[in-house]
Amino acid sequence: MFQSRGTFEGRSRDRNIFRTEKEQIWSAAREESWKTLVQQVVRMDYRRRRELSFLTIGLLFFMSGVEYAVILPTIWKYLQILDAPAYFLGLGLSAFSFTGLLSGPLFGRWSDKTRTTKTIILFSNVFEIVGNFMYFMGYSKWLLLSSRLVAGIGAGAGSSIFGFLTRTTLPDERAQIFAAVMACRQAGLLIGPAFNIFLRLCDFSLGPFIVNKYTSPGLFMCGMWLLLQCVVVLLYHDIPPLDTLPEHMALQQVRDQEEDPLIDPEDGGVHSEQIETRLSGDTEPTRPPSPEQDDPFENFSASREFLREEVVVLLTAQFITLFNQTALETMVTPLTQRYFGFGELGNSVMYSLCGVEVIVGFFLVRWLSRVLEDRAVLAVGLLICCGACVWCIIFLASPQGGFAVELTEFIIGVFLQLLGLPFVAVSQVSLFSKVTAEKTQGFSQGVRRSVGGLATILGPLWAGGLTGNLYVMLGMMLLLLILIMIMMVLSYEKLVKPPVVQHADSSDSGG
Numbered sequence: 001m002f003q004s005r006g007t008f009e010g011r012s013r014d015r016n017i018f019r020t021e022k023e024q025i026w027s028a029a030r031e032e033s034w035k036t037l038v039q040q041v042v043r044m045d046y047r048r049r050r051e052l053s054f055l056t057i058g059l060l061f062f063m064s065g066v067e068y069a070v071i072l073p074t075i076w077k078y079l080q081i082l083d084a085p086a087y088f089l090g091l092g093l094s095a096f097s098f099t100g101l102l103s104g105p106l107f108g109r110w111s112d113k114t115r116t117t118k119t120i121i122l123f124s125n126v127f128e129i130v131g132n133f134m135y136f137m138g139y140s141k142w143l144l145l146s147s148r149l150v151a152g153i154g155a156g157a158g159s160s161i162f163g164f165l166t167r168t169t170l171p172d173e174r175a176q177i178f179a180a181v182m183a184c185r186q187a188g189l190l191i192g193p194a195f196n197i198f199l200r201l202c203d204f205s206l207g208p209f210i211v212n213k214y215t216s217p218g219l220f221m222c223g224m225w226l227l228l229q230c231v232v233v234l235l236y237h238d239i240p241p242l243d244t245l246p247e248h249m250a251l252q253q254v255r256d257q258e259e260d261p262l263i264d265p266e267d268g269g270v271h272s273e274q275i276e277t278r279l280s281g282d283t284e285p286t287r288p289p290s291p292e293q294d295d296p297f298e299n300f301s302a303s304r305e306f307l308r309e310e311v312v313v314l315l316t317a318q319f320i321t322l323f324n325q326t327a328l329e330t331m332v333t334p335l336t337q338r339y340f341g342f343g344e345l346g347n348s349v350m351y352s353l354c355g356v357e358v359i360v361g362f363f364l365v366r367w368l369s370r371v372l373e374d375r376a377v378l379a380v381g382l383l384i385c386c387g388a389c390v391w392c393i394i395f396l397a398s399p400q401g402g403f404a405v406e407l408t409e410f411i412i413g414v415f416l417q418l419l420g421l422p423f424v425a426v427s428q429v430s431l432f433s434k435v436t437a438e439k440t441q442g443f444s445q446g447v448r449r450s451v452g453g454l455a456t457i458l459g460p461l462w463a464g465g466l467t468g469n470l471y472v473m474l475g476m477m478l479l480l481l482i483l484i485m486i487m488m489v490l491s492y493e494k495l496v497k498p499p500v501v502q503h504a505d506s507s508d509s510g511g
Contacts, residue, residue, distance in 0.1 A: 046239065049237040049239050050168065050237075050239050052235045052236070052237065053164075053168075053235070053236050053237050053239060054165075054177070054181075055235065056231055056232055056235045056236040057161055057164075057165070057181060057236075058180065058181060058184040059184070059228060059231060060121070060161065060228065060232075061181050061182070061184040061185040061188070062184040062185065062187055062188040063188060063224055063225065063228055064155065064158075064185055064188060065184070065185040065186060065187065065188020065189040065190075065191075065192060066188040066189075066191065066192040066195065066221070066224070067128075067132075067151075067188075067192070067221050067224075068188075068189060068192065069188065069189045069190075069191075069192020069193050069195075070192050070193075070195055070196060070199070070217045070220065070221060071135070071217050071218075071221070072093075073193065073196060074196070074213065074214050074217055075089065075092055075093070075144075076089050077214060078138065078144065078214040078215075079092065079141060079144065081214060082138065082140060082141040082144060083141065084141035084144075088141055088145065090460065090461065090464070091145055092144065092145055092148050093148075093460065094456075094457045094460075094461075095145055095148040095149045095152060096148045096149075096151060096152035096155065097152065097453040097454075097456045097457050098149070098152060098453070098457060099149050099150070099152035099153045099155075099156075100152040100153070100155035100156050100158075100449070100453050101156075101449065101450035101451075101452075101453030101454055101457075102153075102156070102450070103124075103152070103153045103154075103155070103156025104155075104156040104158065104159040104445075104446035104447075104449045104450050104453070105156075105159065105443055105446035105447055105450060106156065106446070107120055107124065107156045107157050107159055107160045107442070107446060108159035108160055108163055108441075108442030108443040108444070108445055108446030108447075109297070109440075109442065109443045109446070110160070110442070111159075111160035111163050111164065111442035112163065112296045112297070112439065112440050112441065112442040112443050113295070113296065113297070115167075115238075115241060116238045117157075117160045117161060117163070117164045117236075117238060118232065118236050118237070118238050120157055120160045121157050121160070121161070121232055121236065122229060122232055122233070123157075124153070124154040124155075124156060124157035125154055125157075125225050125228065125229050125232070126154070127150050127151060127152075127153040127154035128151050128154035128155075128221075128225045129222055129225045129226055129229075130150055130151075131147045131148065131149075131150035131151025131152070131153075131154065132147070132151060132218045132219075132221040132222040132225065133147075133218065133219070133222045134146060134147035134150060134218070135147035135148070135151070135215075135217070135218030135221075136209065136211075136215050136216075136217075136218030136219040136222060137209060137215075137218075138214070138215050138218070147218070156446070156449075158445075158449055159442055159443070159445040159446030159448075159449050160442050160445075160446075162178075162429070162433070162441070162442075162445040162449075163441040163442030163443075163444075163445050164442075165177055165178065165181070165433075166433040166438060166441045166445070167241035167438060167441060168239055168240075168241060171434055171497055174430050174433060174434070175365070175366070175369035175374055175377070175426055175427065175430040176366045176369055176370065178426050178429050178430050179362045179363065179365050179366035179369065179422070179426045180362070180363075180366060182362055182422070182425060182426060182429075183358075183359050183362035183363060183366075186355055186358045186359045186362065187355075187359055189351075189355050190352060190355030190356065190359065193348055193351070193352070195217075195220065196213075196217070199213060199216040199217055199220055200213040200216075201213070202216040206219075241438075296437075296439040296440050297440060297443075300437075300440055305436060305437065305440070305444065306444075306447060308435070309491050309494055310431075310435045310491055310494040310495055311432070311435055311436060312487075313484070313487045313488055313491045313495065314428050314431055314432045314435070314448075314495075315432075315447075315448060315451050316483075316484055316487060317378065317382070317424060317428045317484050317488070318428055318432075318448055318451050318452050318455070319451050319452065319454065319455045320455070320480045320481065320483070320484050321385070321421070321424045321425065321428075321455075322452045322455035322456055322459065323455040323456075323458060323459040323462070323477075323480065324385070324389075324459070324477045324480065324481070325417075325421060325459070326455065326456045326459030326460050326463075327459040327460065327462055327463035327473065327477060328417055328463070328477075329459075329460075330459065330460040330463040330464055330467070331463050331467055331470070331473065332350075332414070333347060334467045335396070335410070335467070335470075336350065336410075339399060339406055339410070340403070340406070340407060340410070350414075354414065354418055357415065357418050357419070358418050358421060358422060361418065361419055361421065361422035361423070362422045362426065364422070365377060365422045365423055365426045365427070366426075369426070369427075369430070373496070374427045374430045374431045374434070374495070375427070375431065375488075375492060375495040375496065377423050377426070377427040378423065378424060378427035378428055378431065378488065378495070379488065379492075380423050381420045381421070381422070381423025381424035381425075381427060382420070382423075382424060382481065382484060382485050382488065383420075383485075384416060384419050384420030384423065385416075385417065385420035385421075385424065385481055386478070386481045386482065386485065387416060387420075388413060388416030388417040388419075388420060389417075389474060389477055389478040389481055390478065391409075391412065391413050391416055392413045392417070392470075392474050393470075393471065393474045393475065393478065395409040395410075395412075395413065396409060396410060396413050396470065396474075397470040397471045397474055398470075398471075429448070431495055432444070432445075432448055433445070434496070434497035434498075435494075435495070435496075435497065435498065462476070
């Protein structure tokens, strides 16, 4: 009897132990599932914020292209109405680039120190709004010149945006993102002239201001930038930089979401609290760094950062390609008028077709960047540009033959020039982001854009006085391209992302 009672009590204890273990297993499973669910939701939230931010950046670049395309066709007639001398056209076009190259490094340094870009974008857009409203007012030629100076300050935020893109993308996807962003600006350049179709019909008064086909572009762009301010407030997010995430895990999971929709249970709980904290709406890295945090410019040396061989090569490529591009843009209109009798309609059709080609080129580079290194894409682009320049020297400097032959030669030359542009533009920006420090990327991108801004000022000045002597103009452009080709060949091995130095773990040092 006692034995039966002892057996019964033993079995009862076993059942209780089994029940307890079962409850513990189920509890652990529920906890693990909850952690996995939290990570899944956080990951989706990060992806959504990232995509919305990239969409907003695309709209910003699109709007900058629209502004250029809307202002450029009317600014010369506008200046003539205000009794401005001929040289004011060059001043007006250069003023925008001049203040942009000065403000770019300042905005970039601001974003590097605070690790935020939303405030910078909103602040810079104010200059675009004010500058375009000043352009609309147009009381005098000096106010018109000042309007382009003020609006150009807002363009400096591009350095902060490129710094943001560098910090929130992986190196192997960066060229694709940059290509898409640059294509957005080209789309704005392509679509922008269409707005002039209805802007040229404006003829009314708005209080003390006159709205006509010359002043309406300023009012239109002022309204567009105001609308874009609302878009930035609602859609743009200062998502955490990759270096604040544990081993870039969040973004890797975003990219692999289609292939691996769930997190491995063994790794599910390792960083769940960290990811939840860093990627939630109140994420810590999106706030300005406290005084206790490291200053990204504490040990920064401009000479050590920008006088390295590979950086000098990329900055030189930036300058030469933009110098040649703006010089050719300056040359094309007088050339088409002289040899082909193109008017406003003919030039508009030509620029539209050029815009389509450049956009297609950017998406071609976006696809090629998945299979080719950035330096290989850069080499292809420079070879195409050299070939295009040689073609222009042979066939366009002193064209001979009938109208059809000369027009065909001109189309081929322009096609080759535009074909090489996306290759060089995307690859050198992507490479530059990899060979310079990520923590000071905003400032570095500002320096790069300032070099490009200087080229856009000097290019038209060089070409403007040589439209009657194309051999000299095109010969200098070819010499510059040969120079950068030689520099790239000599530095080809260094045009890659520097290897990351692996530090010993504490466990290794302790052993």
